[in-house]
Amino acid sequence: MGCASHAIEPQTLYELSWVYARFGKLAIDLDTGMLVDVNSATETLTGYSRAELLGMDTTMLFPEPERKQAQDELQRPGQFSYHPGFHIQRKDGQCLPVMISSSESLELAGRSLRICEFQDLTEQEEREHRLKAQNWALLAYAGAALALATSRTFKDLLKAVCDAIVHDSIYVLAWVGVTENDLDKPIQVAAAAGSAAGYLDGLHMSWSEEEAWGKGPTGICIRTNSLQITDDTETSAVFEPWRERARQFGIRSFVSIPLFVEGVRRGALDIYAALPHAFEARAIEVFQHLAEQIVHGVHALDEEQAHHADEIALASTQRQLTEALSAMVMPIVAAMEMRDPYTAGHQSRVAEVAVAIGREMGWTEERLHALQVAAQVHDIGKISIPAEILTKPTPRSPGEWALIHEHPETSHTILKDIPFTWPIAEIVRQHHERLDGSGYPRGLKGNAILPEARVLAVADVVEAMTSHRPYRLPIPLKTVLQEIESEAVTRLDPEVVRVCATLLREKRISLPSQQKPQAVSCPGSHPRV
Numbered sequence: 001m002g003c004a005s006h007a008i009e010p011q012t013l014y015e016l017s018w019v020y021a022r023f024g025k026l027a028i029d030l031d032t033g034m035l036v037d038v039n040s041a042t043e044t045l046t047g048y049s050r051a052e053l054l055g056m057d058t059t060m061l062f063p064e065p066e067r068k069q070a071q072d073e074l075q076r077p078g079q080f081s082y083h084p085g086f087h088i089q090r091k092d093g094q095c096l097p098v099m100i101s102s103s104e105s106l107e108l109a110g111r112s113l114r115i116c117e118f119q120d121l122t123e124q125e126e127r128e129h130r131l132k133a134q135n136w137a138l139l140a141y142a143g144a145a146l147a148l149a150t151s152r153t154f155k156d157l158l159k160a161v162c163d164a165i166v167h168d169s170i171y172v173l174a175w176v177g178v179t180e181n182d183l184d185k186p187i188q189v190a191a192a193a194g195s196a197a198g199y200l201d202g203l204h205m206s207w208s209e210e211e212a213w214g215k216g217p218t219g220i221c222i223r224t225n226s227l228q229i230t231d232d233t234e235t236s237a238v239f240e241p242w243r244e245r246a247r248q249f250g251i252r253s254f255v256s257i258p259l260f261v262e263g264v265r266r267g268a269l270d271i272y273a274a275l276p277h278a279f280e281a282r283a284i285e286v287f288q289h290l291a292e293q294i295v296h297g298v299h300a301l302d303e304e305q306a307h308h309a310d311e312i313a314l315a316s317t318q319r320q321l322t323e324a325l326s327a328m329v330m331p332i333v334a335a336m337e338m339r340d341p342y343t344a345g346h347q348s349r350v351a352e353v354a355v356a357i358g359r360e361m362g363w364t365e366e367r368l369h370a371l372q373v374a375a376q377v378h379d380i381g382k383i384s385i386p387a388e389i390l391t392k393p394t395p396r397s398p399g400e401w402a403l404i405h406e407h408p409e410t411s412h413t414i415l416k417d418i419p420f421t422w423p424i425a426e427i428v429r430q431h432h433e434r435l436d437g438s439g440y441p442r443g444l445k446g447n448a449i450l451p452e453a454r455v456l457a458v459a460d461v462v463e464a465m466t467s468h469r470p471y472r473l474p475i476p477l478k479t480v481l482q483e484i485e486s487e488a489v490t491r492l493d494p495e496v497v498r499v500c501a502t503l504l505r506e507k508r509i510s511l512p513s514q515q516k517p518q519a520v521s522c523p524g525s526h527p528r529v
Helices: 013-019 040-046 064-075 122-150 154-166 217-224 240-248 281-307 310-337 346-360 365-376 380-384 398-404 407-415 424-429 451-465 477-486 494-505
Strands: 024-029 035-038 083-089 095-102 106-108 111-120 171-179 187-193 228-230 253-261 265-273
Touching: 024 040, 040 111, 064 083, 064 095, 095 122, 154 171, 154 187, 154 281, 171 217, 171 253, 187 217, 187 265, 217 228, 217 253, 217 265, 253 281, 265 281, 346 365, 346 451, 346 494, 365 424, 365 451, 380 407, 407 424, 424 451, 451 477, 451 494, 477 494
Parallel strands: none
Antiparallel strands: 024 035, 024 111, 083 095, 095 111, 106 111, 171 187, 171 265, 228 253, 253 265
């Protein structure tokens, strides 16, 4: 095991795998709990040198509250393939989230040893946090879009937007400030919502550069018509006069987004969160777009009052919002696919296949657009599944499959309040249903399944089978065709299968490149996830 030291150049494949492994590898004496060897990746992960680590009690690498549980897990007989939830406490005191996998116990030179691998999950958890923040922002945008399309007065519109932003999200306060023309240039609260709304009670606000209260982020935002981001209220020098008040209401970060309506009104949309650094770049883009739509909505209401053209104005606003919602989906999907490199591009490829099938079946462009949007987001519910399960290279347990089978329902929950003109959420919810009732999540049969969902089901199966996965190689096209044609009538829509098979045989659908596999799954064995 001494090959972890670079003093001796590794000679064998096993030595090379130990020295140059990407993740930390530790050899632990099960009788004493001491480390007997580590690789260089462990030194990088822990901040300790190899000399410092050898002979160290393994549990001392964990934060004190986790040491007893870590000791129990490491002493438990048998192996475990992965165990998230632990942290490594580095030499500098920093705690990093890790995923641990372990070998069976083994005997070597009279010692009972166990080899463990520690994978740093810091970057993955940060991606998860950013993705959740983007998802919250998208849901807030969807709710606000409904408000923009249905509100009839200026105040109703702003209040409904604020309510939508804070509903079931990480945001504790959303408010809209508008300017007054008095000499001290006060900012009036036009609408507010959230658990921290009391923060605004009695608060003096101004956008005057001469006023002390006008030198905060909101005043600067309105005065300069520019976005202001406060990543952490505890460290922001500009925010210092309001810091103690923010602590009382659990506020740690916020953004101020300018609102400007043709020189008539000035204002700002302020959104506050209980966590520091809660506003990732894509989430801010969503809210900036929302601010633009608020301006459009206010302008539309002004025109309605002036020209009594409410139906035209609202219809125009609704079209703009529907188009904007479709455009906003793609950054969220792209960020989600970062969690699982094996399925990156899967949803876009499924969309291409599905639209090709729908077009061959003579569907209208509007219907094809709805199918494309549904396909592009059909797996968005997998945000709720831990990344280590999605990328697991070994067979999944029944409990893990049960968790995966929940993703269509989760997708429906995420999408159901977004005001698309087509039933996108329901199409996505049904894409794993099958004609004979053997699908999930609701076991629908026959005509109870939407035609768009039937097309999406075939496209999803075809793309998944012809793509590489961590647990198998791509399946040859011939086998894929045999599989879907064998399931026509019983599980898959026969007309959709016929059209898809024709397009595939005539090479009118582009699929991932086929590689000749060494071993091929039997027909019927492809994963139905």
